Amino acid sequence: MGLIENLKSYSEKVQTSEKKKELLTSFLVKGFPTTKDEEWKYTSLKKVVAKEYTIENTGELIDSSTIEKYSLGFENKIVFSDGKLISSPNIEGISISGFSDFEDSTTGSVLQLNKALANNGFTISVDKNTVLENPIEILFFSTAANNFSQYRNQISVGDNAEVKFVERIQNTNDSTSMVNHFTQINCAKNTKVEYNKIQNNTADSRLIDTVSVYQEQDSTCDINTLVFGGSFIRNNLNFEQNGSNCESNMNGVSILDDNQLADNHTFVDHKSAHCRSNEMYKGVYLGKSKGVFNGKIMVRPDAQKIDAFQSNNNLLLSDDSSIDSKPQLEIYADDVKCSHGCTIGQLDDDELFYMRSRGIGIEEAKAVLTYAFASEAIENISVEPVKLLAQNLLAQKLNVDLDFSL
């Protein structure tokens, strides 16, 4: 038995549309991707899907103190409890509602499964010219044990609008629940969107999260991914630039310990000329943790004058940690400036010694240097409380009592 079997028996009794049934049936033929699949070469789902999961969303309604506990305290909150949308704010110029299915251009069997099973999620539509200063906080809670849940969300941002989001997916128990999460963000002309993903779920939780961004001209979209908690995390980030003067920014910080695995996959598709992308992923690995980075920059023919920059830096701080990195460039236009850099190493002994000679204890010195290492990516986040949280979680992971918020 295992997830595939759970899905099979679910498919036999579920009442759903013909189309979804078909998707599910064809998924069950193919199954989950294996490490033979180039996109999953370094990340094995084998153990994750060998577990038993419930497919239906059933759980207890969470209470306000739980919300309080995981919220960063923003005024505008969207809250889901086991799939149910239990709270959503009224904001002028922004309509927020529950699940409404939509088509998307993503491929891959995991997303096909999402398409087949999802009947929860949010739909946000931001009117033209709406500028929202404070971020919208989106919280997904799961109270059911060992549940395999799907969310399918869509954000459409109208011309000239500016909006920020902070998202958190949280289990309220220590089970091996898994979430297959998909968010489509459509950025119309001259929009500014920032989406912050806080991934600090319980120790045994699993997550496959995909965000696809479609950008029109003059739009800027930032996605910040903070990976701290969870045993298995796979992030897919896809940007499609469809107009000139687009900018796509990605910042990622992963601090892993124990047996955690975090895989950040990014794909930037430069389809139009005069666009930019910046990508900065920092990884710190402790215990027996494993990091994977796979970043691909594609510049299509005639997409001239592209500036694309990608960096992936990793610190291996323990004997049993490891990292697999695959930074890739696929360039079909000549007037471009594209680069990627990848480093894997340790903290600098001279720097450590220097700090210790100034009276800073070794653990603190390590923490300070590690923070310095990760801070470049954290600094790019514009939402102050998210930045602060990242700093605190970092200190917590490194076991030091330090305030980095200077």
Add this chain to the structure above:
Amino acid sequence: MLKINDLKAGIEENQILKGINLEVKAGEVHAIMGPNGSGKSTLSAVIAGNEDYEVEGGSITFNGEDLLELDPEERAHNGVFLSFQYPVEIPGISVSNFIKTSISEKRKAQGLEPLPTKDLLKMMREKMELLSIKQGYLSRNMNEGFSGGEKKRNEIFQMAMLEPRLAILDETDSGLDIDALRIVANGVNKLKSADNATVVITHYQRLLDYIVPDFVHVLYNGRIIKSGGAELAHELEEKGYDWVTKEADKQWA
């Protein structure tokens, strides 16, 4: 030697030079001064043939030949030298190799055999001495990792090697400390002769203490609004540009 007649040029839609008239004769030193954004660097770029700039009207002749008809390298072969404000780095190519190529190409265009390496090296040594350039410099890569001063000195060294008939020094003084400035100016003065001419483009009068011009022109808003002798530069240094530009603003308003 150089005749510029009603030259209009710009970049994309933006007209920067709005009718420049200038004549430079052999043996003369001209200084072109002016506030930032007046079009000084555009003028030097257009003379050298930078194709980023569009010539919209007027003419430039060099010893009677239509300069605008020529490719940048042909202009160089004819003896036009531009000392770049921002010299370009060419990784992997040594200074000596670059200069050798440069001289060989010019000689090729003139139907001459390449200079024997021995003669070339001798000439390099002489010119290096002239500019107080240290040994070891020749094997460094073109401008790669050079300080601002080294880059400028490298430009003047190439000028010395190429022996141009017209040298345009575009903000050669920027990025130079006082000692380097003196050495560079000294080099320029030593290379001066009755057959060649120099156009010094600068924002400040400082360089003109060392390279004394025969004529000073004030470039403002794409036009030469005032010309005079060396004393004009001192006047500008004292009074600033305002007293000349205000008048011009009135005239062209």
Add this chain to the structure above:
Amino acid sequence: MSEQKRQSEDELLEKVTSTEYKYGFTTDIESDTIPKGLSEDVVRIISAKKNEPQWMLDYRLKAYKAWLEMEEPDWANVSYEKPNYQDVIYYSAPKQKPVLDSLDDLDPEMKKTFDKLGISLDEQKKLANVAVDIVMDSVSVATSFKETLAEKGIIFCSISDAIQDHPELVKKYLGTVVPARDNFFSALNSAVFSDGSFCYIPKGVKCPMELSTYFRINEAGTGQFERTLLIADEGSQVSYLEGCTAPMRDENQLHAAVVELIAMDDADIKYSTVQNWYPGNAEGVGGVFNFVTKRGICYKNAKISWTQVETGSAVTWKYPSCILKGDNAIGEFFSVAVTNNRQQADTGTKMIHLGKNTKSTIIAKGISAGKSDGNYRGLVKISKGATNSRNFSQCDSLLMGDKCGSHTFPYIEVKNNSSKVEHEATTSKIGEDQIFYCNQRGIGTEAAIALIVNGYCKDVLNQLPMEFAVEAQKLLEISLEGSVG
């Protein structure tokens, strides 16, 4: 950029990309060929023609059987019509006595070929102190300097001779670094290789001269499957050069070589290649399929350095690699890969760090022009036990024209926390400001491009032995410039 400039650049690129292949001539020599196609019988015929011992035949047959079960790989970022392996001639020997007493006995036609290739087997090379082995089509035709080398105990001969004269060495090492079943092409090569070079440097011996092999495919429709085995015993040193050319042909020619290097403790091997197989014409007709497996193993304190300048072939599939098995072993890979017209190259390296304190350096420079595609594909693997290992990789791509592609696919796998890996890659076009600067100093655009490209490749070209570097530089200019005389 102004319209005028774009136009002149297009013209220049047009000129650059329409350069004809300089080495496109065939040599009119009678050949001894067998019918085309591959079967167990063909493998037996090849072995019999070479009068091989039973163990060699067994090795070939085993490889052939493995090959039958394998599939041609398609993971590389290249597309081509897969060759019909039954349409290839697997053995073609120039019809003459393969071993010559003196180089003066060479067929005058063949001698002309070598002269055209710029290889003079006589005084010139003697002065240059290079020992040459020439493999034409499938058979080694001449090895020079055999005696001089023999004095030092160095064996440098064709692999066929080595199988006859030094069976114990061949038997011990053949297939140990690249097993027959390693991949589709290595299996094919192991089954049908007809000749190649063999080299053994005894303990503590520093090879007194560069060793060199030239490969040339001449006969139409033949495949060339050469096999190179180089063993540097403890504390020895050798520098080995390899050059490749092929005549112009309309059909694709297949080249599937295997090179194995063994660097014992403290040994040092430098292996340089200038590859200029026929790349096909501007429309992509013809050209060589270059599917090569090159790999070396380094024992304690040993070093293997691969340098390659790849300008030829229609399709290149090649990853010279190092297995850094012993502690303190060093692996290096320096590469310039030029693609033009419709050429496709998928090339790079693998550095497998197993021993402690192992170091590797990768410098890869790609230049794509015309409608070509250049790919860098590399693996750096630091295994758990490779304490204190280091890798530095720099992969740069230069694009010339807006119809070409340039791609970088590095794989970095690190399982040891005391090791450091640094990888950098850039893609850009030749700087217009650089070209203008050169123009201003009187250097025409074409010469400026050559100059800039040369500078860009300097780190790699510097690694080549002197006379090879000059040849490689010329080759770069020819491949990109249109300045062929």
